[in-house]
Amino acid sequence: MEEQQIQDFVHRVANDEAMQRALRSDPVSVVRREGFSERVERVILRLVPQLAFAQTMGPSEKWWHA
Amino acid sequence: MPATVGLEPLRQMLRTQLLRYLATLPTQLRQDTLVALSVEGKLLHQPCEALDGRWALVPFLLASELSTTIYKECVCSAALAVECVLCATDLLDDVMDEDITPTLVQLGTPRALTVALALLALAQRMLLMPGEQDAPAGLSTRLLDALQDALMRASTGQQADLLAEERSACTLNREECLEIASMKAGSLLSLACRMGALCADVDEAQIKQCAEMGRLLGIAAQLDNDAHDLAALLQPSPSQKSDLRRGKKTLPVVLAAHALCELPGQSALTAESMIQQFASLSQDERGETIAALREGILATWGISLLYRERARACLNMLSTDRTFSSNFYHVLGLDEPGAQECSLFAQ
Numbered sequence: 001m002e003e004q005q006i007q008d009f010v011h012r013v014a015n016d017e018a019m020q021r022a023l024r025s026d027p028v029s030v031v032r033r034e035g036f037s038e039r040v041e042r043v044i045l046r047l048v049p050q051l052a053f054a055q056t057m058g059p060s061e062k063w064w065h066a
Numbered sequence: 067m068p069a070t071v072g073l074e075p076l077r078q079m080l081r082t083q084l085l086r087y088l089a090t091l092p093t094q095l096r097q098d099t100l101v102a103l104s105v106e107g108k109l110l111h112q113p114c115e116a117l118d119g120r121w122a123l124v125p126f127l128l129a130s131e132l133s134t135t136i137y138k139e140c141v142c143s144a145a146l147a148v149e150c151v152l153c154a155t156d157l158l159d160d161v162m163d164e165d166i167t168p169t170l171v172q173l174g175t176p177r178a179l180t181v182a183l184a185l186l187a188l189a190q191r192m193l194l195m196p197g198e199q200d201a202p203a204g205l206s207t208r209l210l211d212a213l214q215d216a217l218m219r220a221s222t223g224q225q226a227d228l229l230a231e232e233r234s235a236c237t238l239n240r241e242e243c244l245e246i247a248s249m250k251a252g253s254l255l256s257l258a259c260r261m262g263a264l265c266a267d268v269d270e271a272q273i274k275q276c277a278e279m280g281r282l283l284g285i286a287a288q289l290d291n292d293a294h295d296l297a298a299l300l301q302p303s304p305s306q307k308s309d310l311r312r313g314k315k316t317l318p319v320v321l322a323a324h325a326l327c328e329l330p331g332q333s334a335l336t337a338e339s340m341i342q343q344f345a346s347l348s349q350d351e352r353g354e355t356i357a358a359l360r361e362g363i364l365a366t367w368g369i370s371l372l373y374r375e376r377a378r379a380c381l382n383m384l385s386t387d388r389t390f391s392s393n394f395y396h397v398l399g400l401d402e403p404g405a406q407e408c409s410l411f412a413q
Contacts, residue, residue: 003240006368007321014325014361039379043371050364056297 002040009034009044013051023052072393073123074114080122081109084146087192091184098181099188102153102169109149120397121258122149127394128262128276132384137205140197141265144209147189148258151213154185155220155254162228163312189213202267209264216257223249230315235323235341236334243317244369247288248281255284272384279380282373283398289370292316293363299344300359313342317369322355322362329354374400 013019022030027048031041049055084103088096104110109119126145129136157178160167170178193209226246230238259280263273296318319341326337340347340355347355378400381390395402 002372003244003369006372007240007365010361010365010368011325014357014364039372039375043368043375046371047364047368050367 002037005034005036005040006043010047010051020052023048027052073397076123076126077109077114077119080119080126080142080145080149083142084109084122084149087146087188091188095180095184098173098177099184101172102157102178102181102185103149105167105169108153109146117397119149121152122146123397124148124255124258124280125262125265127391127397128259129265131388131390131394132263132266132268132272132276136266137198137201140201140205140209141262143192143195143197144261144265147192147209147213148261150185150189150192151217151257152254154182154189155217157182157185159224162224163314186217205264205267209261212257212260212264216253216260219249219253223247223253227314231313233315234334235315235320235338236327238315238320240317240321240369243315243320244285247285247317250284251288252281252284255287256280275380275384279377279384282377282380283400286370286373286377287399289317289366289373293318293366293370296322296359296366297363300356300363313338316366318359318362318366320362321365322358325358325361326355329358 013023019030027045031044031048034044036044088099088103091099100110102108104112106115107118107120109122111118122145124145125148126141129141129144157169159165160170161175161179161182173181190210190213193206193213197205223246226242227250230242230246256277257280260273260277263276268276296316322341323334323337326332326340327334337358340351341359344352344355344359377398381398381400382403384390392402
């Protein structure tokens with residue numbers, strides 16, 4: 001299930017400094033190795049700046065309270 | 067030229083029509099209703115911003131994109147009914163969450179609730195007004211049925227959300243949070259898209275596809291909102307939304323609580339307490355909680371992006387024999403095809 005894959009990947013990276021380093025140096029290879037669908041790959045790659053570089057998230061879509 | 071510039075004539079036409087409907091209300095009730103429909107994001111907001119009236123624009127644009135022969139009066143009424151329903155549910159949501167909003171400050175809770183009730187009645191009245199004579203038979207009934215179905219789902223979701231506040235975050239799981247998001251935000255955006263498709267008189271399969279696209283986008287929006295609200299806690303000057311004060315079990319809170327529960331010496335009770343009391347924790351106490359919150363926030367944001375991807379897939383299926391306009395993508399909050407690669411890693 002794609003939701004579970006994303007949740008598990010975030011959990012693993014959050015608790016594994018070696019994975020964080022690997023993501024910083026070569027994110028595409030790290031993510032490809034996981035064998036995710038193209039869709040999940042795209043999502044995970046969007047999260048790399050936050051997962052590996054501790055950047056803040058992109059702006060909110062503000063749909064609900066817009 | 068910004069994509070939204072082309073939306074202004076449509077927005078103006080919808081505004082004019084909405085004011086005509088509002089003119090049928092008694093003076094005092096009309097004035098209060100105007101207050102609610104004029105706040106940021108609503109169709110009557112001035113000065114107008116790029117996405118004001120978005121809830122009315124979605125069904126109108128979708129109908130226009132799906133068919134060249136739309137029933138303009140019917141789709142206009144449907145679009146305005148969605149605007150009124152969303153304004154009403156926003157008011158009800160704000161009252162239940164005890165939020166302090168400009169409308170609630172100006173009107174007070176009892177008058178705001180009266181406006182919500184009037185808006186729900188007005189939405190139904192709009193759908194029952196006779197539209198074009200050659201409009202498909204039974205269209206009004208189908209639109210009304212869609213509206214009532216969405217409201218019932220949203221009410222069920224709201225009830226589940228309120229009941230979840232009484233449970234420990236660690237007893238909830240991702241699926242339950244997603245189901246609540248689907249019933250609340252998902253059902254309302256699904257309604258906006260279903261209304262547009264019904265007015266375009268497309269086949270049942272396309273109506274379902276549009277409704278599903280809306281449901282997925284609604285879930286994505288709710289998760290995005292929840293992730294960003296919780297992320298505000300981690301800012302140098304934390305702002306605590308009412309959701310956290312009330313003990314609302316949004317997905318990032320639930321995931322963060324589960325992450326904290328896994329740590330040695332933590333229980334469900336202490337995990338939840340550390341999240342709720344985060345703003346008042348000392349710097350030393352914050353360490354583990356920050357890591358858990360970041361994990362919950364990022365996983366939620368990732369799942370939000372996943373639902374956007376799924377919504378895009380629905381839109382792609384609808385666009386096999388047509389090209390959707392920039393305005394439509396913009397109003398939906400989706401990148402146009404070809405712009406996706408550019409937005410990768412975008413901040």
